[in-house]
Amino acid sequence: MNNIVFIHILRFLFLVLFQTIVCSNINFLGYINPYIYVLFILLYPITNNRLLFIFISFLLGLSVDVFLDSGGTHAAASIAIAYIRPLFLKFSFGAVYEYHAVKFSNTDFSQRLVYFLMLIFIHHFILFSLVVFDQNELLLIIKQTFYSGIFTLLLCLLLTTLFSNKKT
Amino acid sequence: MQQLFNFFIRNKTFVLFLVLFTCALSLTIQSHEYHRSKFIHSSNQVTGSIYGTFHGISQYYNLKNENKLLLEENSQLKTVVFNHKNLAQVDRVLESTYNILPSLVYKNSFTLPNNYLTLNMGSNDFIKEEDGVITSKGIVGIIDKTSANYSRVLSILNTNSRVNVKLKKTNHFGILSWDGKSPEITQLKDVQDLVKIAVGDTVVTSGYSSTFPPNIPVGSIQSYRLNDTEDLYIIDVKLFNDMTSLEHVYIIKNTDINELKALNISDE
Incomplete structure (x- = not known):
């Protein structure tokens, strides 16, 4: 049990640092950055203690915000997907989820893809809506959501495949 | 009451x-207003020192380019020194009220609508809010938050940024702001339509605000059009600075700022 907690703390710190030091400085084609830290929320074990989960997600988003000077945008987007995650778990993994038996390393690639895709795009849409904060710029929000979302999705799939064997 | 508690627990x-x-939403809204983001900013001890550590690594990638920039600036300054006789005496009086401190950029962003930089100097080095930040090529922004060892700069690439600038040729002044689109182009507003302007004209700081001394280069006019009421120009200014790669910057401290502020208060 302690081992799992330790791994998650480590993952939290690693993802926040990796996000702020590396990913936010990529600026692919001028403005496209992946937001890789959502992986923490996506891969958080399925628990009944949702209060703790939402609170940790808030901390995660807030730490990214502090580094990137973005107010509370990442925090808001993070807790939003943390809150609606069970809905998408049920949708993507179906009956397996009901028994709390989902282990992300054992799931089908296609199921995982759908699950990642939906949560990442919702996260990015909320994030960019708050970052741009202007309803007249809906096209810009959607464009940024789309490009950054694809980038994040690719990186997330890559990282999960890379580390899938070592995962406990 | 019981039912209320039950409702909350459920x-x-x-x-x-x-x-x-x-909470997150109110922090976001605060950050969209100038000078309001009190708690969440990257110029605190923890984030500052982490950025500092990793900055040491990334610094090496830019060494060549930075050397070139510093050489260019050196030669420029040498030219000024060698031709010193030609300078008007008035300039020297003005210059003496500004102190200039060199600083390093620890963090820079330019893709968001509201961009900030983090510098490696803070209130221990007597940096204050409202101090100006420039490079050898042009202006960068205004100090917005300081901690003991770090400070945050409101970049000119921030939709909340307003800098008083003027046209070098005709001395007409206006407000420089940013529409959040390209990191190379900013917008100059509030210039009257009777002013004759041309593409390629230079825009410099006006010196009307206490933040920047006059005649610091900003950019050149790329295009211009009239606004909706057709009495003021909206001018696209191409910045001389490459805001996407900043390393060495200078912080300008106005030593007369208290005197100027006192004057402004007595005016009101």
Whole structure:
């Protein structure tokens, strides 16, 4: 049990640092950055203690915000997907989820893809809506959501495949 | 009362979500207003030192380019020194009220609508809010938050940024702001339509605000058009600075700022 907690703390710190030091400085084609830290929320074990989960997600988003000077945008987007995650778990993994038996390393690639895709795009849409904060710029929000979302999705799939064997 | 408590306990996840979401939202709204983001900023000790550590690594990638920039600036300054006789005496009086401190950029962003930089100097080095930040090529922004060892700069690439600038040729002044689109182009507004302007004209700081001394280069006019009421120009200014790669910057401290502020207060 302690081992799992330790791994998650480590993952939290690693993802926040990796996000702020590396990913936010990529600026692919001028403005496209992946937001890789959502992986923490996506891969958080399925628990009944949702209060703790939402609170940790808030901390995660807030730490990214502090580094990137973005107010509370990442925090808001993070807790939003943390809150609606069970809905998408049920949708993507179906009956397996009901028994709390989902282990992300054992799931089908296609199921995982759908699950990642939906949560990442919702996260990015909320994030960019708050970052741009202007309803007249809906096209810009959607464009940024789309490009950054694809980038994040690719990186997330890559990282999960890379580390899938070592995962406990 | 009992029912109310029961309601909260039953929906505790939703209540927590709502509370935290409201927190995050209010922080977001604060950050969209100038000078309001009090708690969440990257110029604190923890983030500052982490950025500092990793900055040491990334610094090496830019060494060549930075050397070139410093050489260019050196030669420029040498030219000024060698031709010193030609300078008007008035300039020297003005210059003496500004102190210039060199500083390093630890963090820079330019893709968001509201961009900030983090510098490696803070209130221990007598940096204050409202001090100007420039490079050898042009202006960068205005100090917005300081901690003991770090400070945050409101970049000119920030939709909240307003800098008083003028046209070098005709001395007509206006406000430089940013529309959040390209990191190379900013917008100059409030210039009257009777002013004759041409593409390629230079824009410099006006010196009307206490932040920047006059005649610091900003950019050149790329294009211009009239605004909706057709009495003021909206001018696209191409910045001389490459805001996407900043390393060495200078912080300008106005030593007369208290005197100037006192004057302004007595005016009101």
